Amino acid sequence: MSSSLITSKDNKIYKLINSLKKPKYRKKNSMFILEGKRLVYEAIERSASIVYIVINEDFDDEFISDNSYEIVKIENNLFKNLQDTVTSQGIIAVCKEKLDEAYDFDEKTVLYLEDIQDPGNLGTIIRSAASFDVKTLILSKNSCDVYNEKVLRASMGAIFLVDVHYEDLNIINTFKEHGYKVYSTSPRGKAISYTDEKAFILMGNEGSGLTDDAFKMSDETITIANTGKLESLNLAVASSIIIYERYLMQ
Numbered sequence: 001m002s003s004s005l006i007t008s009k010d011n012k013i014y015k016l017i018n019s020l021k022k023p024k025y026r027k028k029n030s031m032f033i034l035e036g037k038r039l040v041y042e043a044i045e046r047s048a049s050i051v052y053i054v055i056n057e058d059f060d061d062e063f064i065s066d067n068s069y070e071i072v073k074i075e076n077n078l079f080k081n082l083q084d085t086v087t088s089q090g091i092i093a094v095c096k097e098k099l100d101e102a103y104d105f106d107e108k109t110v111l112y113l114e115d116i117q118d119p120g121n122l123g124t125i126i127r128s129a130a131s132f133d134v135k136t137l138i139l140s141k142n143s144c145d146v147y148n149e150k151v152l153r154a155s156m157g158a159i160f161l162v163d164v165h166y167e168d169l170n171i172i173n174t175f176k177e178h179g180y181k182v183y184s185t186s187p188r189g190k191a192i193s194y195t196d197e198k199a200f201i202l203m204g205n206e207g208s209g210l211t212d213d214a215f216k217m218s219d220e221t222i223t224i225a226n227t228g229k230l231e232s233l234n235l236a237v238a239s240s241i242i243i244y245e246r247y248l249m250q
Contacts, residue, residue, distance in 0.1 A: 004073075005057070005073050005074070005075060006072065006073065006074045006075060006078065007075045007078070008078075009078060009081075013052070013072055014074060014078060016029070016031075016094075017033070017052070017054060017072075017082055017092070017094055018081060018082060020032060020033050020094065021033070021082075021084070021149070023145045023147075023148070026097075026145070026147050030096060030097045031051060031094055031095065031096055031097065032094075032095055032097060032147035032152070033082075033084075033092055033093070033094060033095075033149065033152075034092065034093040034095060034152055035083060035084055035085060035088065035089075035091075035092050035149065035152075035153070036085070036088075036089050036091065036153075037089050037091055038156070038157065039093070039152060039153070039156075039157055040053065040091050040092070040093040042156075042157030042160065043093050043095055043157070043160065044069075044093075046157070046160035046161070048093075048095050048096075048160055049095055049096035049098075050069050050093050050094070050095050050096075051070070051094045051095065051096060052069070052070050052071075052072045052093070052094040053069045053070070053071050053072070053091065053092075053093050053094075054071075054072045054073075054074060054079075054082065054091070054092040054093070054094065055071060055072070055073055055074070055079075055090055055091050055092075056073070056074060056075075056076050056079040056088070056090040056091075057073065057074075057075060057076050057079075058076065058090055059089075059090035059091055084149040084150075084153075085153075097147065098159075098160075098163070098164075100163070100165055101163045103136065103165075103174075103175075104135070104136070105175070105178035105179075105180075105198075107134075107135055107136055107198070108133075108197065108198055108199065108246075108250055109133070109134050109198075109199050109201065109243060109246050109247075109250075110134070110136045110137075110138065110175060110180065110198075110199070110200045110201070111125070111129060111134055111136070111137050111138070111201050111203065111239065111243060112137075112138045112139075112140075112167075112171075112172070112200065112201065112202050112203070113125065113137070113138070113139050113140065113143060113203050113239075114140045114143075114169075114202060114203065114204050114205060114210055114211060114214055115140050115142055115143055115204070115205040115208075115211075116139060116140075116143045116144060116203075116205065116206065116235065117143070117144050117205065117206060118144070118206055118235070118236075119144050119145075119148045119149075119150035119151040119154065120150055120151075120154045120236070121154075121206065121234070121235045121236040122139075122143070122144055122146065122148075122151045122154070122155075122236075123150065123151040123152065123153060123154020123155040123156075124154050124155075124236035124240070125137070125203075125235075125236050125239045125240065126146075126151070126154075126155040126158045126159055126162050126164070127154065127155050127156050127158040128236070128239065128240035128243060128244070129158070129162050129243060130155075130158035130161040130162050131158075132240075132243045132244050132246070132247040133247060133250075134162065134243050134246075135161075135162060135163060136162070136163050136165070137162050137163070137164045137165070138164075138165045138166070138167050138171060139164065139165070139166050139167075140166070140167070140168060140169070141166050141167070141168055143166070146159070146164045169213055169214060169217055172200065172202075172217045172218075173217075175200045176200075178198075179197070179198055180198045180199065180200040181198065181199055181200070181219050181220070182200045182201075182202065182217060182218045182219045182220075183199055183200070183201045183202065183218060183219070183220055183221070183222050184202045184210055184214055184215050184218035184220070184221045184222075185201065185202060185203055185204065185209075185210070185221070185222055185223065185238065185242065186209065186210070186215075186221050186222075186223055187223055187232050188221075188223065190220065190221065190222055190223065192222045192223070192224065192225070192242065192245050193222075199246060201242060201243070201246070202214050202218055203235060203238065203239050203242070204235075205235075206234075206235045222242075224238060224241050224242065224245075
């Protein structure tokens with residue numbers, strides 16, 4: 001369904017979409033923005049809850065016009081205010097946030113990220129999680145916003161395949177009660193050896209790693225075998241390797 005061209009920054013729909021660039025308004029409206037053909041098409045393919053598909057004056061694609069979404073067309077100069085990338089493809093989707101799914105305590109691997117701050121790292125980890133069959137990702141409550149534009153771009157649409165929750169460390173006790181062994185990660189841990197059926201894996205902040213409280217709640221500390229020429233790996237790289245190792249051992 002098409003609407004008329006929006007030419008004023010005072011338009012209610014335009015003001016709503018523009019506000020979603022800020023975390024507090026994303027949270028208030030339970031909506032977020034996806035930018036670019038690949039992410040928008042991924043949202044359509046994954047049956048995301050799409051509120052609007054927003055296009056500029058120059059965008060023309062039969063795939064979009066053939067779907068029964070509300071199409072909002074915005075004048076080119078106004079559209080530039082909405083885009084997060086320098087060279088836009090002229091299309092944005094406004095989506096409703098995913099509702100928190102109940103935890104599935106039969107899942108083999110759950111990943112917990114404590115105080116992650118870099119949106120690119122988070123998006124890459126979400127993409128790796130989807131690739132290696134990790135369906136549940138838990139973030140500490142002061143981690144970065146999963147609906148940040150950089151997170152969504154780095155995830156390459158994987159956000160629709162992974163359930164993301166925000167919890168404090170006490171959630172570990174709940175998973176322990178359901179038979180999970182809790183692994184903390186450190187450059188000084190033991191070599192990875194997953195002998196248990198269900199693993200709850202803790203990864204720490206990019207700069208400081210896991211807190212003492214996180215280590216105290218874990219059953220075992222593991223590390224990634226390497227040459228030792230570097231002190232540590234990037235968080236996204238380390239997380240990807242660890243869940244890949246887990247995937248191979250299942």
